[in-house]
Amino acid sequence: MKNTIVGVDLAKDVIQVCVYASKKVQSNTEMTHHEFLEWLFTSSSTTVVFEACGTSNYWKQKATEAGHAAHLISADLVSKIRQNQKTDKNDALAIVQASMLPDISFIKGKTIEQQQLQTILRLRELSVKQKTASGNQLKALLLEFNIRVSARNGGLGGVIESVLEDAENEFSAAFREALHTAWQHHLSIIKSIAIYDGCLEELVEQHEDCKRLLKLEGVGVINAVNLYIALGCADLGSFCKGKDASACIGLTPIQHTSGGKVKLGSIGRYVKNSLLRSQLITGAMAVVAQVCKRTAVTSKEVWIQQLVARRGKKIAAVALANKNVRTAFAMLTQGTEYKADPVAV
Template sequence: MYRTKVGVDLAKNIIQVCTLNGKKVTSNVEMSVDEFSAWLAKSNPLTVAFEACSTSNYWYQQAIKAGHDARLISAKLVKAVRQNQKTDKNDALAIAQTLFLPEVSFINGKSIEQQQLQSIQRLRELAIKSQNASQKQIVSLLLELNIRLPNTQDGILRGLEGVLEDGEINLSDTFRATLSVAKVQLENMISAIREYDKYLEQSIQSLPDCKNEVV
């Protein structure tokens, strides 16, 4: 670590930057995103810590790119170190102070490639949840009309096709049209998951070191 240590609180609209030389606070100021980006670029190498949050990996990457020693700190540790009420200034100070603790377990930062791979995985997981919820809802709603569909993906699609084509089933034109929309929506979800699978595999093949990011 460098002698100059910085704690950064990444708030929604501003960034609070607390700088310590040794253990002495030399500044604790607000910066805009552009100001902080420029500050990182022009500062001499230092150790900068961020509390882990949605934007911390981005700034972790930017700090490293600017030649700094970047660290990610868990929110739980920051809370334990903070001595006064929760404010942006106190949070930034607490983040900086964690750097002086012995045997701190820092959070591993992610590269932009790892972040993108993880994003593909999360979008895939969301699509799977949406597909499962849609299937269960369709089966449940039709069961209320005493229309029974197999509880499998292919069975539901075939069953819906049969219901839509069966003029003997007492369904209004409006409800048939609604079921048709639900069927198309389900088919689109299934197609989207196949696409996510393809892109996920492509990402893994191009980034073998990121394979462990996929669970």
């Protein structure tokens, strides 16, 4: 079984399992989730390759628990390798073929702890979007009655409260009830965001890696969790160097090399996790803004001030975010602590 490769195409209801050994396909069968789980724990140790998709982290964890060498492979790469029409059998075979390419880079999986943190982050992100959408809708609907929301009249809450208490504005009881319900819904979304923040802070206190990442400039709870999920532990990481992780996040210039000529452009506009890059740059921008207002006390702050003087605050923020990712990668892989060097007197 050492030379056997098993390609697994995951679906909601069924799982396609392609077994490749002795230079030919031994079987390519469909299994239920229960049958596949039983197969994992009854089969001899082998290499099992999953297409990275929904539930792939769970099945990778189960395959590893059963003693197999489990890997995740890019769905985009599998689609390029697939030779015939898209079927479950062809997908499972393409997974096997893609896994045998030279210098293949597998996708790292997530631990249960990382999945929990990611779930809370996703719930928080959705609530933040809902809060913005709900607030904008209330402001726009009130504007239809020429009721304008501003900080001088108490903001959205103050305006809605005055509308509900004003008995002479000719609004019906049904309209007042609907407006009150919409406002309570908006408040419940705000409350849910606070609850998610509290859950993240509680979990960060339980993770030593996340707590150490909080010492980096411009890295708060959310950025610490994002870096922990993106970079992971040393045995799970798919990056060899910190610069590879930074390039994957989209914090390095795009390189186009041809005929021995190297051209470096701007950072990529389109990346897979643009929200992570945005949050890292936002945190770094806050640090840059504060450092420019006072005397530098660390060598990194001196570097930031010099970079701002040469290239401006925005480029300095991107450079700081890039440096934070590289430092975080070194901290997670080597188990080291971060301590800023003071300015030499």
